[in-house]
Amino acid sequence: MTDVITLPGTGAGVEGPHEGPVGGHHAEGEPTGFLKWITTTDHKVIGMSYMVTSIIMFYLAGIMAMIIRAQLVTPNNSLLSFHVYNELFTMHGSLMLYLFAGPFAFGGLANYIVPLQVGAPDMAFPRLNALSYWLYLGGSITMLMGFLTAGGAADFGWVAYAPLSNAVNSPGAGPDVWILSLVLTGFSAIFTGVNLIATIFYLRAPGMTMFRMPIFTWNMLVTGILILIAFPVLTAALVMLFCDRHFGTHIFSVQGGGVPVLWQHLFWFFGHPEVYILALPYFGIVTEVLPVFSRKPVFGYKGMVFATMAIAALSTGVWAHHMFTTGVVLLPFFSLLSLLIAVPTGIKFFNWIGTMWRGHLWFSTPMLFCIGFLLAFLMGGITGIFLAAPPIDFAVHDTYFVVAHFHQVLFGSAVFAGFAGFYYWYPKFTGRMMREGLGKAHFWLLFVGFWLTFTPQYYIGMEGMPRRVAVYPTHPGLEVWNQLSTAGSVLIAVSFAIMLVNLWVSWRKPIVAGDNPWDAHTLEWFTTSPPPHHNYTHLPPIRSERPTWDYNHPDAPSIGHGGRVHEHHLLNGHDGDRVGATSAPTNGHESVEPK
């Protein structure tokens, strides 16, 4: 069965001529149940599958992190053997980076949201999209299989440096399945990147020019390009590593005339853009959420777009700042480019604050998570500037200082901003609200737990404790700071248990969300929640970067890109808990006014 999609030649407010399978009705002979899931090519179903799978990976990796923190409570703890400890931190990093943070953003949220934001009926290549998911799922299963092999899972860290990762130092099938898993997920990411770029270039609605696209879509476009730059290099490097392990090549081994540092060059040429593949989508989420809950258009739209491009471009030229201590890289070049990244990131921070400035802030759960992101990423970013200076990097390289830095960056983006997006779009995904009270409890516990976990690690690192060690000396400072860090991680775990309760409550006792519970700006809030098959029965005219707002507030003065403040329909005195209870007439000309 094929759907020939015809855009309705009708204006806004008129039902389009969608009949038959297009309108969400099932034609004869359509698969149902499990068969329906495995044969789906709907970007929304695939996006949800991605999100569910990646959140499961997040919880698994989180459990591993808890076990790691339990081992570090006392200096010479014997809870875990060194080998198991190495497996756990390797798999924690691999699951979080390869199977949660990236796929949750570009496979889950972007897959669901980008076609909706540009007014497209689906992704450009729906079957390729489905294939991406199945490769990702296969890759995830493959990686977890490592624990079932005789020698245990991979234990060389998520970066798999040569020569530690060769067949002599890391024998067994566990490292092999780790490599194969990344080949599968790498291809999955590449396909998703191609799909996102093609969708954004070719399936935009009429009037949706490039500079009217929501910032989230812009960031996903740039992320898609970064994926195409970075992931093929990783896949190639993994194939070389596998050949070194099994087929007798000597690409990364000194004995055969190879160059071990080449692995670091190849890996970090992938690895540093990867950091921004993990960060840019989350910047996009924050840029969507802040204007909606500040009741203002985004401040400095074009500045945001060009800052995103600048971050992406510079991030591809800084790979060797992870390799300062190898002694064979050009320090001034990489240090300079790394420091330059602070400029576009600073522009973004300025614009985010400018968006909130004199806005009417509504401290709902997504907004709180975004503010949590701003603080966390600021701290992580500033310590990143420290690390970009070679003298400081020489002192703290491979210590807990680096661990604290990248956890503040990545936890800040993937968790704070990621779950901001999840809370923000959850009504669109399901047509239901999450409970605000539970969401705020989740946020505050997470916020306190986050700072308590990672701030002490800066000190631990400056005291000289290396990363990736299962035991440490009974130095007076180290023990108490490690215990504080573990206490913080318990708070984080509790906060994510609360999120599960929130999902459970929302599932058992639904509060109907309506189409646009936040009175949001962008196109995805124009359609129903959840959207019908092929997304839109009709579209509003697109005359600015926030068409849904323009349609719902026709009397409001229109805005350009300048981000001038227009105060209209201000929603004062929100009681967040009851906002969700209004199943608001959202395509009508009313804002959601809580009772």
Next chain:
Amino acid sequence: MRVEALLLLGIGFFFGVVGLIYWFTSYEDAGFLMLMGTMLLGLVPGSYYFFWHRRMKDSRPEDRPTASIEEGAGVVSSFPHSSIWPFLFGLGAFTTLLAFAFGVWLFLPGVVVILAAVTGFTAESRRGGQV
């Protein structure tokens, strides 16, 4: 089309410049070659888009700020409603790759499933529907 083309060409230009600076300051070949590859990743599709941008007489409705929704009316594309082949292709790729870790015998089922899936994909596209 113009913004898309300039975006990609800009990537190519930027990495060409950075790559040359990198080469003449470090003479390190791995990074230089990867930067040159990135330059091509921008220049090749960017030139193609630019060619089409120059060749198209009217800009597309999605590139015109004043376009109405009606201007986009017509067939967008033909989308498969459901397809089993992506799942089977994924299963085949999964099995084939596991052969590298667990034994050559896994190749046989893996390759058979992949071939079946590729055939199915192609036939589905030709007939324009579920096969």
